Amino acid sequence: MSGGEAMSGARRPLVVVMSGAGISTDSGIPDYRGPNGLWRRDPEAEKLVTYEFSMADPEIRRRAWRMRREGPALRARPNVAHEAVVRLERSGTPVRVITQNVDGLHQLAGMPERKVLELHGSARSVRCTRCKARSGMEEALERVAAGDPDPACEACGGILKSATVMFGEGLDPAVLGEAVAVTKACDIFIAVGTSLQVHPAAALAGLAADHGARLVIVNAEPTPYDDRAQELLREPIGTSLPKLLERIAAG
Template identity: 85%
Template sequence: MTAKPPLVAVLSGAGISTDSGIPDYRGPAGLWRRDPEAQKLVTYDFYMSDPEIRRRSWQMRRSAPTLRARPNAAHEAIVRLERSGTPVRVITQNVDGLHQMAGLPERKVLELHGTARAVTCTRCKARSEMAAALERVAAGDPDPACEVCGGILKSATVMFGESLDPVVLGEAVAVTKACEVFVAVGTSLTVHPAAALAGLAADHGARLIIVNAEPTPYDGRADEVVREPIGTALPALLERYAQDVSRGSR
Protein backbone atom coordinates (compact mmCIF):
# COMPACT_ATOMS: atom_id res chain seq x y z
CA MET A 1 0.00 0.00 0.00
CA THR A 2 1.40 3.42 -1.00
CA ALA A 3 1.83 5.88 1.86
CA LYS A 4 0.05 9.20 1.52
CA PRO A 5 2.49 12.07 0.87
CA PRO A 6 2.96 14.40 3.85
CA LEU A 7 1.10 17.69 4.06
CA VAL A 8 3.02 20.71 2.74
CA ALA A 9 2.10 24.16 4.04
CA VAL A 10 3.28 27.21 2.12
CA LEU A 11 3.28 30.60 3.81
CA SER A 12 3.56 33.17 1.03
CA GLY A 13 4.37 36.85 1.37
CA ALA A 14 4.77 39.78 -0.97
CA GLY A 15 8.03 38.46 -2.42
CA ILE A 16 6.25 35.67 -4.29
CA SER A 17 4.27 38.23 -6.31
CA THR A 18 6.95 40.74 -7.23
CA ASP A 19 7.64 38.85 -10.49
CA SER A 20 3.98 39.49 -11.31
CA GLY A 21 4.57 43.23 -11.05
CA ILE A 22 3.15 43.75 -7.56
CA PRO A 23 5.56 45.72 -5.33
CA ASP A 24 6.81 44.53 -1.98
CA TYR A 25 5.44 47.18 0.36
CA ARG A 26 7.68 46.27 3.31
CA GLY A 27 10.96 45.43 1.56
CA PRO A 28 14.07 47.64 1.61
CA ALA A 29 12.63 49.77 -1.20
CA GLY A 30 8.98 49.16 -0.32
CA LEU A 31 6.25 51.79 -0.38
CA TRP A 32 5.74 51.81 3.39
CA ARG A 33 9.42 52.70 3.87
CA ARG A 34 9.52 55.25 1.06
CA ASP A 35 6.24 56.98 1.94
CA PRO A 36 4.93 56.36 5.46
CA GLU A 37 2.02 58.72 4.69
CA ALA A 38 0.75 56.12 2.22
CA GLN A 39 -0.07 53.87 5.17
CA LYS A 40 -2.92 56.22 6.06
CA LEU A 41 -4.73 55.09 2.90
CA VAL A 42 -4.96 51.57 4.31
CA THR A 43 -5.38 52.42 8.00
CA TYR A 44 -8.92 51.79 9.22
CA ASP A 45 -9.38 54.80 11.51
CA PHE A 46 -8.04 57.28 8.95
CA TYR A 47 -10.09 55.65 6.20
CA MET A 48 -13.36 55.73 8.13
CA SER A 49 -13.01 59.28 9.45
CA ASP A 50 -11.64 61.15 6.45
CA PRO A 51 -13.49 61.29 3.08
CA GLU A 52 -10.35 62.64 1.41
CA ILE A 53 -8.37 59.59 2.54
CA ARG A 54 -11.09 57.38 1.04
CA ARG A 55 -11.01 59.27 -2.27
CA ARG A 56 -7.23 58.89 -2.43
CA SER A 57 -7.57 55.21 -1.51
CA TRP A 58 -9.96 54.57 -4.39
CA GLN A 59 -7.56 56.27 -6.81
CA MET A 60 -4.72 54.15 -5.43
CA ARG A 61 -6.79 51.01 -6.07
CA ARG A 62 -7.49 52.11 -9.63
CA SER A 63 -3.79 52.59 -10.36
CA ALA A 64 -2.51 49.58 -8.41
CA PRO A 65 -1.25 46.65 -10.52
CA THR A 66 -2.96 44.03 -8.33
CA LEU A 67 -6.07 43.36 -10.43
CA ARG A 68 -4.06 43.34 -13.68
CA ALA A 69 -1.38 40.98 -12.39
CA ARG A 70 -1.00 37.41 -13.58
CA PRO A 71 0.45 34.41 -11.70
CA ASN A 72 4.15 33.77 -12.16
CA ALA A 73 6.36 30.68 -12.13
CA ALA A 74 6.36 30.46 -8.32
CA HIS A 75 2.55 30.39 -8.09
CA GLU A 76 2.41 27.83 -10.87
CA ALA A 77 4.99 25.61 -9.16
CA ILE A 78 2.76 25.31 -6.09
CA VAL A 79 -0.16 24.30 -8.30
CA ARG A 80 1.96 21.62 -9.99
CA LEU A 81 2.91 20.22 -6.60
CA GLU A 82 -0.75 20.10 -5.56
CA ARG A 83 -1.76 18.41 -8.81
CA SER A 84 0.96 15.81 -8.35
CA GLY A 85 -1.05 14.38 -5.48
CA THR A 86 0.79 16.07 -2.63
CA PRO A 87 -1.56 17.58 -0.02
CA VAL A 88 -0.89 21.33 -0.17
CA ARG A 89 -2.32 24.25 1.77
CA VAL A 90 -1.31 27.84 1.13
CA ILE A 91 -1.43 30.39 3.91
CA THR A 92 -0.91 33.76 2.28
CA GLN A 93 -0.26 37.25 3.56
CA ASN A 94 -1.03 38.53 0.07
CA VAL A 95 -4.34 39.97 -1.09
CA ASP A 96 -3.81 39.55 -4.83
CA GLY A 97 -5.64 36.25 -5.40
CA LEU A 98 -2.86 34.95 -7.65
CA HIS A 99 -2.68 31.52 -6.02
CA GLN A 100 -6.30 30.88 -6.99
CA MET A 101 -5.82 32.43 -10.43
CA ALA A 102 -2.92 30.02 -11.00
CA GLY A 103 -5.30 27.11 -10.41
CA LEU A 104 -5.11 26.30 -6.71
CA PRO A 105 -8.59 25.44 -5.38
CA GLU A 106 -10.15 28.20 -3.29
CA ARG A 107 -10.55 25.90 -0.29
CA LYS A 108 -6.80 25.27 -0.21
CA VAL A 109 -5.88 28.96 0.14
CA LEU A 110 -6.15 30.77 3.46
CA GLU A 111 -5.99 34.55 2.92
CA LEU A 112 -4.84 35.95 6.25
CA HIS A 113 -5.15 39.56 5.12
CA GLY A 114 -8.26 39.21 2.97
CA THR A 115 -8.56 39.96 -0.73
CA ALA A 116 -8.22 43.07 -2.86
CA ARG A 117 -10.55 41.53 -5.44
CA ALA A 118 -13.67 42.29 -3.39
CA VAL A 119 -15.17 45.14 -1.39
CA THR A 120 -17.22 44.95 1.77
CA CYS A 121 -19.62 47.37 3.43
CA THR A 122 -18.46 48.52 6.85
CA ARG A 123 -22.09 48.79 8.00
CA CYS A 124 -24.13 45.89 6.60
CA LYS A 125 -21.17 43.66 5.57
CA ALA A 126 -22.52 43.19 2.03
CA ARG A 127 -19.76 41.95 -0.27
CA SER A 128 -19.29 42.60 -3.98
CA GLU A 129 -16.61 42.67 -6.67
CA MET A 130 -13.85 45.26 -6.50
CA ALA A 131 -14.00 45.63 -10.29
CA ALA A 132 -17.60 46.86 -10.11
CA ALA A 133 -16.73 49.45 -7.45
CA LEU A 134 -13.78 50.68 -9.52
CA GLU A 135 -16.08 51.07 -12.53
CA ARG A 136 -18.21 53.44 -10.41
CA VAL A 137 -15.09 55.41 -9.48
CA ALA A 138 -14.04 55.61 -13.13
CA ALA A 139 -17.54 56.86 -13.97
CA GLY A 140 -17.13 59.79 -11.58
CA ASP A 141 -18.08 58.59 -8.10
CA PRO A 142 -15.01 59.43 -5.98
CA ASP A 143 -16.17 57.54 -2.87
CA PRO A 144 -18.77 54.93 -3.86
CA ALA A 145 -21.17 53.94 -1.08
CA CYS A 146 -22.74 50.55 -0.47
CA GLU A 147 -25.60 49.99 -2.91
CA VAL A 148 -27.48 47.99 -0.27
CA CYS A 149 -27.46 50.35 2.72
CA GLY A 150 -25.41 53.42 1.77
CA GLY A 151 -22.59 52.56 4.17
CA ILE A 152 -18.88 53.14 3.61
CA LEU A 153 -17.26 50.60 1.30
CA LYS A 154 -13.74 49.34 1.84
CA SER A 155 -11.51 46.79 0.23
CA ALA A 156 -12.10 43.30 1.65
CA THR A 157 -8.55 43.40 2.99
CA VAL A 158 -7.42 43.64 6.58
CA MET A 159 -6.38 47.26 7.05
CA PHE A 160 -3.91 48.50 9.63
CA GLY A 161 -5.88 48.71 12.87
CA GLU A 162 -8.13 45.75 12.04
CA SER A 163 -7.88 42.23 13.44
CA LEU A 164 -7.42 39.15 11.33
CA ASP A 165 -10.44 36.91 10.80
CA PRO A 166 -10.23 34.49 13.77
CA VAL A 167 -11.67 31.62 11.71
CA VAL A 168 -9.06 31.99 8.96
CA LEU A 169 -6.27 32.39 11.52
CA GLY A 170 -7.51 29.32 13.40
CA GLU A 171 -7.45 27.25 10.22
CA ALA A 172 -3.93 28.50 9.46
CA VAL A 173 -2.75 27.45 12.91
CA ALA A 174 -4.32 24.01 12.49
CA VAL A 175 -2.63 23.51 9.11
CA THR A 176 0.69 24.68 10.54
CA LYS A 177 0.53 22.20 13.40
CA ALA A 178 -0.44 19.34 11.09
CA CYS A 179 2.06 19.83 8.26
CA GLU A 180 5.30 17.93 7.88
CA VAL A 181 6.91 20.52 5.61
CA PHE A 182 6.48 24.28 6.04
CA VAL A 183 7.80 26.57 3.30
CA ALA A 184 7.92 30.30 4.05
CA VAL A 185 8.43 32.08 0.75
CA GLY A 186 8.78 35.78 0.02
CA THR A 187 7.97 36.88 3.55
CA SER A 188 10.10 38.83 6.01
CA LEU A 189 8.57 36.84 8.89
CA THR A 190 8.29 40.04 10.92
CA VAL A 191 4.54 40.71 10.67
CA HIS A 192 2.61 38.92 13.38
CA PRO A 193 0.70 36.74 13.90
CA ALA A 194 1.60 35.29 10.48
CA ALA A 195 5.33 35.34 11.23
CA ALA A 196 4.88 33.17 14.33
CA LEU A 197 3.56 30.33 12.16
CA ALA A 198 7.12 29.50 11.07
CA GLY A 199 8.19 28.90 14.65
CA LEU A 200 4.98 27.01 15.41
CA ALA A 201 5.63 24.66 12.50
CA ALA A 202 9.15 23.97 13.74
CA ASP A 203 7.85 23.43 17.28
CA HIS A 204 5.54 20.72 15.97
CA GLY A 205 8.29 18.91 14.11
CA ALA A 206 7.83 20.22 10.57
CA ARG A 207 10.80 20.66 8.23
CA LEU A 208 11.10 24.46 7.96
CA ILE A 209 12.31 25.90 4.66
CA ILE A 210 12.68 29.65 4.14
CA VAL A 211 12.95 31.14 0.64
CA ASN A 212 13.51 34.88 0.91
CA ALA A 213 15.93 37.49 -0.43
CA GLU A 214 16.58 39.05 2.98
CA PRO A 215 17.41 37.39 6.32
CA THR A 216 14.45 36.62 8.60
CA PRO A 217 14.20 36.19 12.38
CA TYR A 218 13.54 32.47 11.86
CA ASP A 219 16.55 31.60 9.69
CA GLY A 220 18.31 30.05 12.67
CA ARG A 221 15.47 27.58 13.16
CA ALA A 222 15.18 26.63 9.49
CA ASP A 223 16.32 23.30 8.09
CA GLU A 224 17.05 25.05 4.80
CA VAL A 225 17.40 28.71 3.81
CA VAL A 226 17.33 29.71 0.14
CA ARG A 227 18.42 33.18 -0.98
CA GLU A 228 18.05 32.63 -4.75
CA PRO A 229 15.36 34.49 -6.78
CA ILE A 230 11.96 33.05 -5.91
CA GLY A 231 10.81 32.66 -9.52
CA THR A 232 13.47 30.03 -10.14
CA ALA A 233 14.27 28.82 -6.61
CA LEU A 234 10.76 27.79 -5.56
CA PRO A 235 9.95 25.76 -8.69
CA ALA A 236 13.29 23.93 -8.34
CA LEU A 237 12.73 23.32 -4.64
CA LEU A 238 9.20 21.95 -5.07
CA GLU A 239 10.19 19.83 -8.07
CA ARG A 240 13.00 18.30 -6.03
CA TYR A 241 10.60 17.67 -3.16
CA ALA A 242 8.03 16.00 -5.45
CA GLN A 243 10.73 13.72 -6.86
CA ASP A 244 11.89 12.78 -3.35
CA VAL A 245 8.32 11.93 -2.32
CA SER A 246 7.83 9.92 -5.50
CA ARG A 247 10.99 7.90 -4.88
CA GLY A 248 10.03 7.35 -1.25
CA SER A 249 6.61 5.95 -2.18
CA ARG A 250 7.97 3.29 -4.50
Protein backbone atom coordinates in the same frame (compact mmCIF):
# COMPACT_ATOMS: atom_id res chain seq x y z
CA MET B 1 2.53 11.31 14.81
CA SER B 2 4.06 14.80 14.72
CA GLY B 3 5.01 16.47 11.46
CA GLY B 4 8.71 15.70 11.61
CA GLU B 5 8.55 12.04 12.58
CA ALA B 6 9.37 9.34 10.08
CA MET B 7 6.63 8.66 7.59
CA SER B 8 5.55 5.12 6.81
CA GLY B 9 4.15 3.59 3.66
CA ALA B 10 3.38 5.77 0.67
CA ARG B 11 1.95 8.74 2.55
CA ARG B 12 3.07 11.98 0.98
CA PRO B 13 4.12 14.85 3.23
CA LEU B 14 1.62 17.61 3.92
CA VAL B 15 3.21 20.79 2.61
CA VAL B 16 2.19 24.26 3.76
CA VAL B 17 3.35 27.18 1.64
CA MET B 18 3.06 30.49 3.47
CA SER B 19 3.51 33.28 0.96
CA GLY B 20 4.23 36.95 1.44
CA ALA B 21 4.58 39.93 -0.89
CA GLY B 22 7.88 38.66 -2.31
CA ILE B 23 6.18 35.87 -4.27
CA SER B 24 4.18 38.43 -6.26
CA THR B 25 6.88 40.97 -7.12
CA ASP B 26 7.63 39.13 -10.39
CA SER B 27 3.97 39.72 -11.26
CA GLY B 28 4.56 43.46 -10.99
CA ILE B 29 3.13 43.98 -7.51
CA PRO B 30 5.63 45.84 -5.27
CA ASP B 31 6.33 44.54 -1.80
CA TYR B 32 5.98 46.67 1.30
CA ARG B 33 9.05 46.32 3.50
CA GLY B 34 11.82 45.35 1.08
CA PRO B 35 14.63 47.72 0.04
CA ASN B 36 12.35 49.24 -2.62
CA GLY B 37 9.14 48.53 -0.74
CA LEU B 38 6.08 50.75 -0.87
CA TRP B 39 6.30 51.82 2.80
CA ARG B 40 9.94 52.89 2.38
CA ARG B 41 9.23 54.88 -0.78
CA ASP B 42 6.03 56.51 0.47
CA PRO B 43 5.44 56.31 4.25
CA GLU B 44 2.16 58.23 3.78
CA ALA B 45 0.80 55.31 1.72
CA GLU B 46 0.41 53.29 4.92
CA LYS B 47 -2.46 55.60 5.92
CA LEU B 48 -4.45 54.43 2.89
CA VAL B 49 -4.65 50.93 4.36
CA THR B 50 -5.13 51.93 8.01
CA TYR B 51 -8.71 51.48 9.24
CA GLU B 52 -8.79 54.47 11.59
CA PHE B 53 -7.55 56.94 8.96
CA SER B 54 -9.78 55.48 6.26
CA MET B 55 -12.96 55.67 8.32
CA ALA B 56 -12.27 59.20 9.55
CA ASP B 57 -11.09 60.94 6.39
CA PRO B 58 -13.00 60.94 3.06
CA GLU B 59 -9.92 62.28 1.28
CA ILE B 60 -7.89 59.25 2.35
CA ARG B 61 -10.67 57.00 1.05
CA ARG B 62 -10.65 58.85 -2.26
CA ARG B 63 -6.87 58.44 -2.53
CA ALA B 64 -7.24 54.74 -1.69
CA TRP B 65 -9.83 54.22 -4.43
CA ARG B 66 -7.52 55.96 -6.93
CA MET B 67 -4.64 53.76 -5.79
CA ARG B 68 -6.73 50.61 -6.32
CA ARG B 69 -7.87 51.78 -9.73
CA GLU B 70 -4.41 52.78 -10.91
CA GLY B 71 -2.40 50.09 -9.13
CA PRO B 72 -1.13 46.86 -10.67
CA ALA B 73 -2.78 44.33 -8.34
CA LEU B 74 -6.00 43.64 -10.24
CA ARG B 75 -4.22 43.50 -13.61
CA ALA B 76 -1.43 41.22 -12.38
CA ARG B 77 -1.08 37.65 -13.57
CA PRO B 78 0.42 34.67 -11.69
CA ASN B 79 4.12 34.07 -12.19
CA VAL B 80 6.28 30.94 -12.26
CA ALA B 81 6.37 30.72 -8.45
CA HIS B 82 2.56 30.61 -8.17
CA GLU B 83 2.47 28.06 -10.99
CA ALA B 84 5.06 25.89 -9.25
CA VAL B 85 2.84 25.64 -6.17
CA VAL B 86 -0.04 24.48 -8.39
CA ARG B 87 2.16 21.84 -10.04
CA LEU B 88 3.09 20.47 -6.62
CA GLU B 89 -0.58 20.25 -5.65
CA ARG B 90 -1.44 18.51 -8.92
CA SER B 91 1.38 16.01 -8.42
CA GLY B 92 -0.68 14.40 -5.67
CA THR B 93 1.17 16.03 -2.78
CA PRO B 94 -1.20 17.46 -0.17
CA VAL B 95 -0.67 21.24 -0.27
CA ARG B 96 -2.23 24.11 1.64
CA VAL B 97 -1.41 27.75 0.95
CA ILE B 98 -1.49 30.31 3.74
CA THR B 99 -1.00 33.71 2.20
CA GLN B 100 -0.46 37.18 3.59
CA ASN B 101 -1.19 38.54 0.11
CA VAL B 102 -4.53 39.94 -1.01
CA ASP B 103 -3.95 39.66 -4.77
CA GLY B 104 -5.69 36.32 -5.41
CA LEU B 105 -2.85 35.13 -7.66
CA HIS B 106 -2.62 31.65 -6.11
CA GLN B 107 -6.24 31.00 -7.11
CA LEU B 108 -5.75 32.55 -10.56
CA ALA B 109 -2.83 30.18 -11.08
CA GLY B 110 -5.12 27.22 -10.40
CA MET B 111 -4.98 26.49 -6.68
CA PRO B 112 -8.43 25.37 -5.47
CA GLU B 113 -10.13 28.08 -3.39
CA ARG B 114 -10.61 25.72 -0.46
CA LYS B 115 -6.86 25.11 -0.25
CA VAL B 116 -5.92 28.80 0.02
CA LEU B 117 -6.23 30.64 3.33
CA GLU B 118 -6.11 34.41 2.84
CA LEU B 119 -5.01 35.74 6.23
CA HIS B 120 -5.33 39.36 5.18
CA GLY B 121 -8.45 39.04 3.04
CA SER B 122 -8.90 39.78 -0.64
CA ALA B 123 -8.48 42.91 -2.74
CA ARG B 124 -10.80 41.44 -5.35
CA SER B 125 -13.94 42.25 -3.39
CA VAL B 126 -15.31 45.05 -1.20
CA ARG B 127 -17.21 45.00 2.09
CA CYS B 128 -19.59 47.48 3.68
CA THR B 129 -18.37 48.59 7.09
CA ARG B 130 -21.98 48.97 8.29
CA CYS B 131 -24.10 46.09 6.93
CA LYS B 132 -21.15 43.82 5.97
CA ALA B 133 -22.54 43.20 2.46
CA ARG B 134 -19.87 42.06 -0.02
CA SER B 135 -19.59 42.78 -3.72
CA GLY B 136 -16.95 42.77 -6.45
CA MET B 137 -14.06 45.20 -6.50
CA GLU B 138 -14.41 45.67 -10.27
CA GLU B 139 -17.99 46.87 -9.79
CA ALA B 140 -16.86 49.44 -7.20
CA LEU B 141 -14.01 50.63 -9.42
CA GLU B 142 -16.42 51.08 -12.32
CA ARG B 143 -18.38 53.48 -10.10
CA VAL B 144 -15.14 55.36 -9.31
CA ALA B 145 -14.33 55.56 -13.03
CA ALA B 146 -17.85 56.90 -13.67
CA GLY B 147 -17.24 59.82 -11.32
CA ASP B 148 -18.03 58.61 -7.80
CA PRO B 149 -14.72 59.14 -5.94
CA ASP B 150 -15.88 57.47 -2.68
CA PRO B 151 -18.63 54.98 -3.55
CA ALA B 152 -20.99 54.08 -0.70
CA CYS B 153 -22.73 50.75 -0.10
CA GLU B 154 -25.68 50.46 -2.45
CA ALA B 155 -27.59 48.42 0.12
CA CYS B 156 -27.39 50.75 3.14
CA GLY B 157 -25.26 53.77 2.27
CA GLY B 158 -22.43 52.74 4.57
CA ILE B 159 -18.72 53.25 3.91
CA LEU B 160 -17.23 50.67 1.54
CA LYS B 161 -13.75 49.27 2.02
CA SER B 162 -11.62 46.70 0.32
CA ALA B 163 -12.30 43.23 1.78
CA THR B 164 -8.76 43.20 3.10
CA VAL B 165 -7.58 43.33 6.69
CA MET B 166 -6.39 46.89 7.20
CA PHE B 167 -3.92 47.99 9.83
CA GLY B 168 -5.97 48.32 13.01
CA GLU B 169 -8.30 45.42 12.14
CA GLY B 170 -8.09 41.88 13.49
CA LEU B 171 -7.71 38.77 11.37
CA ASP B 172 -10.74 36.58 10.71
CA PRO B 173 -10.58 34.11 13.64
CA ALA B 174 -11.94 31.24 11.52
CA VAL B 175 -9.27 31.70 8.85
CA LEU B 176 -6.52 32.08 11.46
CA GLY B 177 -7.77 29.02 13.32
CA GLU B 178 -7.62 26.90 10.18
CA ALA B 179 -4.14 28.24 9.42
CA VAL B 180 -2.96 27.25 12.89
CA ALA B 181 -4.45 23.77 12.49
CA VAL B 182 -2.76 23.02 9.15
CA THR B 183 0.51 24.49 10.44
CA LYS B 184 0.50 22.12 13.40
CA ALA B 185 -0.30 19.16 11.14
CA CYS B 186 2.16 19.78 8.30
CA ASP B 187 5.38 17.94 7.56
CA ILE B 188 7.05 20.71 5.56
CA PHE B 189 6.44 24.43 6.09
CA ILE B 190 7.79 26.77 3.43
CA ALA B 191 7.82 30.51 4.17
CA VAL B 192 8.36 32.28 0.86
CA GLY B 193 8.71 35.97 0.14
CA THR B 194 7.80 37.08 3.64
CA SER B 195 9.81 39.09 6.14
CA LEU B 196 8.18 37.08 8.97
CA GLN B 197 7.75 40.32 10.91
CA VAL B 198 3.97 40.76 10.83
CA HIS B 199 2.20 38.89 13.60
CA PRO B 200 0.31 36.69 14.15
CA ALA B 201 1.13 35.36 10.66
CA ALA B 202 4.89 35.35 11.29
CA ALA B 203 4.52 33.16 14.37
CA LEU B 204 3.24 30.30 12.21
CA ALA B 205 6.81 29.57 11.09
CA GLY B 206 7.90 28.98 14.68
CA LEU B 207 4.73 27.01 15.42
CA ALA B 208 5.45 24.66 12.52
CA ALA B 209 8.99 24.06 13.77
CA ASP B 210 7.71 23.50 17.31
CA HIS B 211 5.44 20.72 16.00
CA GLY B 212 8.23 18.93 14.16
CA ALA B 213 7.84 20.27 10.62
CA ARG B 214 10.80 20.89 8.36
CA LEU B 215 11.00 24.67 8.09
CA VAL B 216 12.27 26.14 4.82
CA ILE B 217 12.60 29.91 4.36
CA VAL B 218 12.81 31.35 0.85
CA ASN B 219 13.51 35.08 1.18
CA ALA B 220 16.11 37.52 -0.10
CA GLU B 221 16.69 39.12 3.29
CA PRO B 222 17.19 37.57 6.75
CA THR B 223 14.12 36.90 8.90
CA PRO B 224 13.70 36.51 12.68
CA TYR B 225 13.10 32.76 12.17
CA ASP B 226 16.21 31.91 10.15
CA ASP B 227 17.81 30.15 13.12
CA ARG B 228 14.82 27.76 13.29
CA ALA B 229 14.98 26.84 9.59
CA GLN B 230 16.53 23.66 8.27
CA GLU B 231 17.00 25.22 4.85
CA LEU B 232 17.48 28.86 3.81
CA LEU B 233 17.20 29.91 0.17
CA ARG B 234 18.31 33.45 -0.73
CA GLU B 235 18.17 33.05 -4.52
CA PRO B 236 15.36 34.73 -6.51
CA ILE B 237 12.00 33.14 -5.76
CA GLY B 238 11.21 32.59 -9.45
CA THR B 239 14.08 30.12 -9.72
CA SER B 240 14.57 28.77 -6.19
CA LEU B 241 10.94 27.94 -5.34
CA PRO B 242 10.17 25.85 -8.46
CA LYS B 243 13.38 23.83 -7.91
CA LEU B 244 12.54 23.28 -4.24
CA LEU B 245 8.99 22.14 -5.00
CA GLU B 246 10.19 19.83 -7.78
CA ARG B 247 12.49 18.16 -5.23
CA ILE B 248 9.59 17.72 -2.83
CA ALA B 249 7.32 16.32 -5.55
CA ALA B 250 10.01 13.82 -6.53
CA GLY B 251 10.19 12.61 -2.93
